[in-house]
Amino acid sequence: VMVWLRRCTHYLFIVVVAVNSTLLTINAGDYIFYTDWAWTSYVIFSISQALMLVVGATYYLTFTGVPGTATYYCLIMTVYTWVAKGAWFALGYPYDFIVTPVWLPSGMLLDLVYWATKKNKHSLILFGGVLVGMSLPLFNMVNLITVADPLETAFKYPRPTLPPYMTPIEPQVGKFCNSPVALGAGADAVLSVTMAALGCKLNTWTYRWMAA
Numbered sequence: 296v297m298v299w300l301r302r303c304t305h306y307l308f309i310v311v312v313a314v315n316s317t318l319l320t321i322n323a324g325d326y327i328f329y330t331d332w333a334w335t336s337y338v339i340f341s342i343s344q345a346l347m348l349v350v351g352a353t354y355y356l357t358f359t360g361v362p363g364t365a366t367y368y369c370l371i372m373t374v375y376t377w378v379a380k381g382a383w384f385a386l387g388y389p390y391d392f393i394v395t396p397v398w399l400p401s402g403m404l405l406d407l408v409y410w411a412t413k414k415n416k417h418s419l420i421l422f423g424g425v426l427v428g429m430s431l432p433l434f435n436m437v438n439l440i441t442v443a444d445p446l447e448t449a450f451k452y453p454r455p456t457l458p459p460y461m462t463p464i465e466p467q468v469g470k471f472c473n474s475p476v477a478l479g480a481g482a483d484a485v486l487s488v489t490m491a492a493l494g495c496k497l498n499t500w501t502y503r504w505m506a507a
Contacts, residue, residue, distance in 0.1 A: 309355060309368065314375060337435070341479040342486065345431040348372065348398050349424055349487045352405055353494030356419070362410035369402030397434040401427045416495055424491035428483030432476050 351372075352365035373396040404426040405419070412418035 309351060309371070337439070337475045338432075338479045338482070341432040341435050341475075342482055344398070344435070345401070345428050345479075345483045345487055346490045348401060348431065349405070349427045350490040350494040350497070352402055352427075353419065353423070353491045354497050356405065356409055357416060357495050357498045360414060362406045362414075365405040365409070366399060366402040369396070369398035372398050397431065397438045400434050401430045404430055420491040420495060421488060424488035425484045427491070428485070428487030429480040432479030432483060435479075436476050 348369065352368045355368045356362070356365045358364075405423045408423040408426060409415075409419050412422070
C-alpha cells in the first residue's frame with residue numbers, strides 16, 4: 296500500500312507540474328503578449344518555463360535515479376502542449392505557436408549532468424540548474440524564429456474582447472532589455488539552481504511523508 300501511495304504522489308506531482316508548464320507555454324505563444332509586450336513577455340515566460348521544467352524534471356530524475364527521465368519529463372510537457380494546442384486550434388487560433396519541443400535539449404543537458412557526475416545530487420542542482428537556465432531561453436528564441444509573425448497573426452486573428460489586464464498598450468520592444476536571451480539566461484541561471492534544489496527536496500519530502 297505504501298508503495299502504491301508513493302507512486303500516486305509521484306505521478307500526481309508530475310502531472311500537476313507538466314500541466315502548469317503547458318499553460319505557461321500556451322501563454323508564451325499568445326500573440327497578444329508578443330504584439331504588445333514583445334521582449335518583456337519573452338523574458339518572463341522563458342524564466343517561468345525554465346523554472347517549471349527544472350523543478351519537475353529534477354524531482355522526476357532523483358525519484359527514479361535513472362538518467363534519461365528528465366528528457367522523458369520534457370517529452371511529457373511537449374505532448375501535453377501539442378494536445379492543448381490542438382484544442383486551441385479548434386477554437387480558431389493558429390496552431391503554429393510554440394509547438395516545437397524547446398524543452399527537450401534542456402532536459403537532455405540535465406540528464407547528461409546527472410549521468411556524468413555519477414548521480415551526484417549537488418552537482419545536479421548546481422551544474423544542471425545553470426545549464427537548463429542558460430539553455431532554455433536560447434532554444435525558445437530559436438523556436439520563435441520558426442513561428443508565424445506575431446503582428447501578422449494579430450491582424451489575422453483579432454480578439455473581440457480582452458480582460459482589462461490584457462488591454463493592448465504601446466509596443467515595449469527594446470524598453471525592457473535589448474538582449475532578451477541574455478537577460479533570460481542570466482536570471483534563469485540563478486533561479487533554476489534554486490528550483491533544482493527544490494525539486495530534490497520535494498523528492499525527499501515525498502519519501503518522508505510516505506514513511507510517516
